[in-house]
Amino acid sequence: MRRTRCQFILGMSILWIVCGAAGCKSRNADGPLRIGMMPKLVGIGYFDAAETGAREAAAELGVALIYDGPVDARNEDQIRMLDTWVAQGVDVVAVAPNDPDGISRTLKSAADAGVSVLSWDTDANPSASQRQVFVNQAENQRIAEAMVDVMVEGLTARGVGIAGEYLIVSGTPTASNQNTWMEIMRTYIAKKHPEIKLLQHLTPGEDQQKAQEQTVAALNEYGDLKGIWGITSVALPAAAKAVADAGKTDQVYVTGLSVPSLMRDFVHDDVVEKFVLWDVVDLGYLTVHVAKRLNDGNLSVGTHDFGRLKNIEVREDQVILGPPLIFDKSNIDDYDF
Known part of the structure; x- marks a missing residue:
């Protein structure tokens, strides 16, 4: 040109x-x-x-x-x-x-x-x-709402209520797509599922080890945590491993978005039932x-x-x-x- x-x-x-x-x-x-x-x-x-x-x-x-x-x-x-x-x-x-x-x-x-x-x-x-x-x-609205829907449907299928504390593990503080998804998720939750209480989200960057460490700390701090969304490709497997290692797979529902190659074992081992991507x-x-x-x-x-x-x-x-x-x-x- x-x-x-x-x-x-x-x-x-x-x-x-x-x-x-x-x-x-x-x-x-x-x-x-x-x-x-x-x-x-x-x-x-x-x-x-x-x-x-x-x-x-x-x-x-x-x-x-x-x-x-x-x-x-x-x-x-x-x-x-x-x-x-x-x-x-x-x-x-x-x-x-x-x-x-x-x-x-x-x-x-x-x-x-x-x-x-x-x-x-x-x-x-x-x-x-x-x-x-x-x-x-994909359209941000559809991505964000799909992540919330998977969480709600998964907990409902387990026969437990959705009221409780939830955590989002994001990436960098300036990532516009993740920030947009979180904003849409908050609005959607407030309208559709006000019994869900969102805690302060985590921003470990695009670092899987840091994401896992921060999730472990959150699990220790919030003993009654109901669900975790990992909304980057490394945050979701990090959250899944933290929950599995803590023996809380049946207590804490984990979903979000990531790539199949990083999630395959977690899905087949029933740590994560469903997740979102493209x-x-x-x-x-x-x-x-x-x-x-x-x-x-x-x-x-x-x-x-x-x-x-x-x-x-x-x-x-x-x-x-x-x-x-x-x-x-x-x-x-x-x-x-």
Whole structure:
């Protein structure tokens, strides 16, 4: 793509993303389109699964993909890496930001340099970052309400009341998706299940060991804890292990969201009955397809196919993978991420 930013042209019911009369091209005229895709961090199963899908799409489309991120979930490391990518001439950056506000200036600078900018997994600040589209795994409302529903239905099936104290184990304090889910969960609980008392949530970062240690401390402090939601891919297995090690599997109901590979044993051992997620491989796959279409000026509002993914909803500034999935013994072995 030359030094002209893609702009949104809004109609009454359709949005076209275009990049000048000649269309979008690689900033490197002699090579393939170069996409830099950045997770919050590398080295955990969730983002490894996203990489698998991203590389599948890159091979299909014939684009050059850089998939990399910081070792720790730190905004400053993402900023440094993005600056390097832009200097190296990438055409598109797709970022899952650790700090949606903190990274905005860097994303805007990339856009000003002629780079197409999108977010995935977690949205950046839309106006401050000037990102053009967010690849959303599922609507936040549906994710948050599904996690509450699984908890309530699970306890009801056990034949016990839901009144009592509950804990949410989150990730980093600035993670906008997790903060949004918690806000929706609180509102939904207050309206539908006021007998549920939410304690102060935990923020161990994207660190499974810290999440387990903090959950152990909470189990010791709150002896009558009724349920725990782990709402990151590492928080849920950490909470499950803490509860299992304490011998409280029958006393404390554990659910939330994570990847099947980290939860398989807990599900088969009846520590966790059900949990929520989406197909993370498909999320990575969709993100690369959207990046290519964004750069080509070929992304429009409506329902479209993206490679092997069919009937994907495209809104004015979001592409939505689909509804969340519920994993349990009946389907967890069907997924290998």
